[in-house]
Amino acid sequence: MQTTDKPTTRYTHRHERAVAAAAAIFANKGYHGASTRDIAEKLGIQQGSLYYYFKSKEAALEEVCLTALRGYVSDIESIAHQPGEVESKLKTAIAAHLATYEHNNEAMKVHNEQRLYLPKERRKQLNMLGSRYRQQLEGIFCEGVSSGQLREDIDCHFTALSLIGLCNYWGAQLLRNPTLRPEDVTENCADILLHGCLARKAATSDIEPQTDTQVN
Amino acid sequence: MQTTDKPTTRYTHRHERAVAAAAAIFANKGYHGASTRDIAEKLGIQQGSLYYYFKSKEAALEEVCLTALRGYVSDIESIAHQPGEVESKLKTAIAAHLATYEHNNEAMKVHNEQRLYLPKERRKQLNMLGSRYRQQLEGIFCEGVSSGQLREDIDCHFTALSLIGLCNYWGAQLLRNPTLRPEDVTENCADILLHGCLARKAATSDIEPQTDTQVN
């Protein structure tokens, strides 16, 4: 285990490779379905040697999830704080979310599907990052409502969560189906979310009253 | 194992209980994280006795997934074949989808999250049912476009999949958070999907009475 203040670049590099290998294996087989031997094999080392990089299998899962979220959260924060129209912010946010799947696809999938197998204590940091993401996104929707760019009767919390659900769904599809183009998916998601799929009637007054219940 | 042509109601009943127990355990711990001992314990029998009902753990997973899909598919088919406005059909479809989560919640969750751990051969029937569901839903969207009730520039395939993704996301939330009301979630999902969240530019109709000359 590396303990000096100046971690060797060699260790850092190998450690990253180990996290990536764990991500790939966990994404394919699931946390419990994967063995430490599988991960070691992918790295070309022996099963026992893996414990030089991870204190435990569980710690490996936590690291994979954390690497998935870090960039993802800082992305949305910079998007939310930039000036600009809400509509374009949302499109950028969707594009960034899906792009994360392109670059860090396995780790994101692991985070979404396997994170709950971590004990609660180990999920604290993860939950914080997740909340930050959600809040920033929700903030964009609120801003849109205040400024009149978005319908005033939408439930920002619900809508933000829905967008996350939608992006995660399509992110997983992108991972499974390489012929899907992220730009197309982004375009389509934004279109549905912003405009809906109902035809515009001549009258524009058909906004439904909505039971604005607090969700979650 | 039950082999006679007239299966005892007793066996049938107990078998159903076994499938439900497997669904609950798989939903909580994941397929690989769950042991046959866990399932047997939930049923109040010994681990070995479980094999009277299931040929293997894998077969149990397949059965759970199948029970989840069966009702769900026949629901959408009857909805799609009924006459009526596309808008109301879609709302009914969303409500039915989420209701499945209410009644059969654990099995649905298992289908969505664990099904890929089945080997391909075992997924054939599952894939067929899934395709039927998707096709019916897509058909509703296509019908809406043809009849002019939905925008003609939406991608029906993409939109149908998005709706499935959205419903599955909220279905899982419903399972985790019992304070969520399915009717509210249905309402909100339908609203976003149909109307989007962008403000209608010309729609000032809340305040100004709308005259027929005021067209945009």
Next chain:
DNA sequence: GCATTTTTCTATAAACCTATAGATTCTATA
């Protein structure tokens, strides 16, 4: 109440899995 069938139990084989300890090889630097 007896015989038959259904259902459950017990015990176990064979495989696999995580994590650790100590030996060994590699790498970089003085």
Next chain:
DNA sequence: TATAGAATCTATAGGTTTATAGAAAAATGC
């Protein structure tokens, strides 16, 4: 090139898991 420390290997303890076989108990039909 000698040496310290980093990185990996080997071997294994201790535990869990699936699935099976045969005995035992429970339910059913007559």
